Amino acid sequence: MEDRKTVVVGASPNSSRFSYKAVSLLNDYGHTVVPLGIVSGEISGIGIVDLLSKPEIDNVHTVTMYINPSHQKEWYDYIFSLSPQRIIFNPGTENSEFGQMAKKKGIEVEYGCTLVMLRSGIF
Secondary structure, three states: OOOOOEEEEEOOOOOOOOHHHHHHHHHOOOOOEEEEEEOEEEOOEEEEEEHHHHOOOOOOOEEOOOOOOHHHHHHHHHHHHHHOOOOEEEEOOOOOOHHHHHOOOOEEEEEEEEEEEEEHHOO
């Protein structure tokens, strides 16, 4: 399987959060995963990288969103700087403005659940 690095925006060390579950499942399925969040901690032994520092990340295939649309605008430019091939808007993160901007840049946009996509083999 080709290595498809996935960046989880809005990762949380709280095990009840869907972003936590997504990082764990991506890791379980053998994907390289970079959890970005504003709360430090770790998920499945992977340290959460400080989103506020806007770290450079190479070879990003997918960005999967776990932050509310009202908080996404400040991250548009940063996420585009990662040059992802795809952005997944998980339930509750749907953002037509951001999605249209991404499509204009040639980025695939999906509105779906990362967990369901992984489990059903369509990730």
